[in-house]
Amino acid sequence: MADLQKFIRNVPDFPKKGIGFKDITTLLREGKVFHEAVDVLAEKFSDKEIRKIVGIESRGFIFGAALAYKWNIGFVPVRKPGKLPAATVKEEYELEYGTDAVEMHKDAVSQNEKVLIVDDLLATGGTAAATLKLVRKLGGDIQGVVFLIELNFLNGREKLKGYDVISIIQYDSE
């Protein structure tokens, strides 16, 4: 198995001074490494009989769609407001300054459907927590939340308490 972490590029001071951005494009561009990363994510939930992947815009689409393809199950995009054309549910969440929101189509998930939520990175957890609420509103049975990367020092996991939260690459500091 490849050391996945060494394929993540740390870009200092992006998007602003003092932040070390975890760039996954250096992992994605390596075919075998990307493939293996998807398989490792899949392995963590292989016994759960997941029926639908919910992927968070926009890097969550990359891992989410590959997982959905692998498992032959449906893919549901969670998007910023105004992007989805049909009737949606919406959840706001707090940012450092102000608020943002995410939406999902109302007909995207069925009552009691087993769902896995996918994103590339767990930072403060605001978007993932809002996505949990969206899926709950529609009655989905959330089997877990999976991230390629987790920034342990931001404690995003605290916002996702009560759920099976998995990440495969962790950072303890910037």
Added chain:
Amino acid sequence: MADLQKFIRNVPDFPKKGIGFKDITTLLREGKVFHEAVDVLAEKFSDKEIRKIVGIESRGFIFGAALAYKWNIGFVPVRKPGKLPAATVKEEYELEYGTDAVEMHKDAVSQNEKVLIVDDLLATGGTAAATLKLVRKLGGDIQGVVFLIELNFLNGREKLKGYDVISIIQYDSE
């Protein structure tokens, strides 16, 4: 084979009056149909020995990532300006009013690497044409451009002349 077109939802007057939005989420949520759509796209280029998928933000990530996973090859995201953290190439393109632009990391594609460009929808072709220029700047060997949907009446194909352009669902009118 499923009739893929019947899984596309037409949403009238979105994002503005008179536009019939082609909503792919009703196809994506059906696991077997999504899987088959990816396989049909793949089939069109199965003899080309593609080495990298370039997917256009953000719905192009969905089909592009699934294809990259299927073929065990690298995935490269093309994004709106300011999203990619490392050094990029950039191309502007014209909109109905004003301009927009797309970026790709400079180290995303190698000289002579065989590349397939993927997006969900060919409308006026501006974004895809700009993406062709990005890949050419880096010396990539473009094997084709593939779309799930093509709006024939917008003549986007005209902007992609000289390339192998494939779509699997076509609309002749709004």
